[in-house]
Amino acid sequence: MNSQSVDLIYLDPPFNSKRTYSAPIGTKAAGSSFKDMWTWEDVNEAYLDKLVSNYPMLVDFIKSIQQTHSKAMMAYVTYMTQRLIELHRILKDTGSLYLHCDPTASHYLKIVLDRIFGKDNFRNEIVWHYYNGSNSAHSRFGRKHDTIFFYSKVEKNSFFNWDISRIPYEEGSIYATGTTYGKKGYIKGNPKGKLMHDVWRIPSINNMAKERTGYPTQKPLALLYRIIKASSNEGDIVFDPFCGCATACVAAQQLGRHWIGIDIEEQAAPILVQRLSDDAGLFKNFIHRKDVPQRSDIAPEPINQTIKERLFAEQKGACNACAIELNIQNFEVDHIIPKSKGGGDYYENYQLLCGNCNRIKGNRPMEYLRIKIAQRDKLLKEQITFG
Ligand SMILES: C[S@@+](CC[C@H](N)C(=O)[O-])C[C@H]1O[C@@H](n2cnc3c(N)ncnc32)[C@H](O)[C@@H]1O
Ligand SMILES: [Zn+2]
Structure with missing residues (x-):
């Protein structure tokens, strides 16, 4: 650095x-x-x-x-x-x-x-x-x-x-009650509290x-x-x-x-x-498959077979996270940005995941899934090397 x-x-x-x-x-x-x-x-x-x-x-x-x-x-x-x-x-x-x-x-x-x-x-x-x-x-x-x-x-x-960071006056402090009369006249506490x-x-x-x-x-x-x-x-x-x-x-x-x-x-x-x-609130705009901004200007494109086929072709038949190759019927269409996190129903926000990856991801960002996969791969590698 x-x-x-x-x-x-x-x-x-x-x-x-x-x-x-x-x-x-x-x-x-x-x-x-x-x-x-x-x-x-x-x-x-x-x-x-x-x-x-x-x-x-x-x-x-x-x-x-x-x-x-x-x-x-x-x-x-x-x-x-x-x-x-x-x-x-x-x-x-x-x-x-x-x-x-x-x-x-x-x-x-x-x-x-x-x-x-x-x-x-x-x-x-x-x-x-x-x-x-x-x-x-x-x-x-x-x-x-x-x-x-x-x-x-x-x-x-x-x-x-x-x-910037003030804390409340102690209970019983003459300042705690706001303006009070003291020996030398009126004493005024800071409304935000004491330093x-x-x-x-x-x-x-x-x-x-x-x-x-x-x-x-x-x-x-x-x-x-x-x-x-x-x-x-x-x-x-x-x-x-x-x-x-x-x-x-x-x-x-x-x-x-x-x-x-x-x-x-x-x-x-x-x-x-x-x-x-x-x-x-981070990673809300995180898009993995394609580097495109989030769209709110297009009509929703609900998931259908045509969309699934387009994704299948684009991902060359592989899971977008773990890269396992499966038949099209074994893939699930996932929202890259989960709907609960503001992701929309449009092609750029869809990806095909294998069932396993989709389960791990749940409604979390891709970053989470990637780290989980990396950890699993490391463990597997260790098992192969030492087991
Ligand atoms: C006392 S904890 C910090 C906890 C943190 N403040 C929090 O609120 O979660 C100390 C951290 O230092 C990490 N750590 C230990 N050695 C380190 C190193 N050489 N470089 C970076 N991190 C290290 C540990 O993994 C541990 O997470
Ligand atoms: Zn997968």
Whole structure:
């Protein structure tokens, strides 16, 4: 990605010691044990050079983590450092970064951020207090918060919408009731509420939540709305390099921002596509078979045998998704854009699918079906190779 190309970065990276051990720090180090990973020769050369020449103090600090904590933590912090350097590079001068983590590693990550972004560009340590859910701790207080570090790239240039997200005044506050008479005369609260503090009380996603996708570690949209509204404008680019089930992308889309999401987990892809279609209205105009705009200017052409034959000829007797070749009577005519999503009854919106593909697709966009097929093919290939 180009330097200075995105306006806002939100990242919610994993902290999973098993995976951290095998985190791919450099191509050659991938899969190696941690000790090997920390041999300089085993790590991506270009990245190491950059780290040693641009951040010598950081290298010393990272090395010290082996003594203060563990080798695993050192590996994790290295993994994060490499990515934070790149994230800093692609951020615009007016941009901001929000790093979502928890007390397991937050104290180490803050030092890394101080060095990469500059300690003067530290804006907030946001405490997300997810007060709901049970508390089973008996040897300590319940752990009910995550930490979100907010840094700007260049303090004096950074964009911050300080007035946008206000929250209600506390009950009993003199401002809560509107205009009241105080010692120094009339006091007037802002009707939109008070300016936000750095402690955010937002419930976590529970089993009943409407937005719940089932993806583990899914974050609430409410949290992302605050971040996106505060640190970006409509039309800006929001980037989430660990997007999971795309909470940040959905929030960005709903708020009229552009977005980029990356996730390494293949299982996240179909959830993401489904969610962006259902919650953010995307892929509604997605046409696979032919690149034509949606038509509302022509009379409906109900499905009939002639249409089926035209499609059969055009698709050369193959399913438009999985490419299986069947006799014409075994194909079903499908609306590429489902009727329930606004697709019409016209030739350009029809395709022939085999029964199997049509069942998988249901009234979802083609993107979903394609990913499902790719996953199935991969599984089949593995079974053939290893079975
Ligand atoms: C804590 S979850 C993010 C959840 C997300 N904020 C949401 O609301 O759904 C961390 C994500 O990072 C992904 N991940 C792990 N290693 C990665 C890597 N090297 N590159 C990209 N994504 C990665 C995981 O698959 C996981 O989905
Ligand atoms: Zn098919």
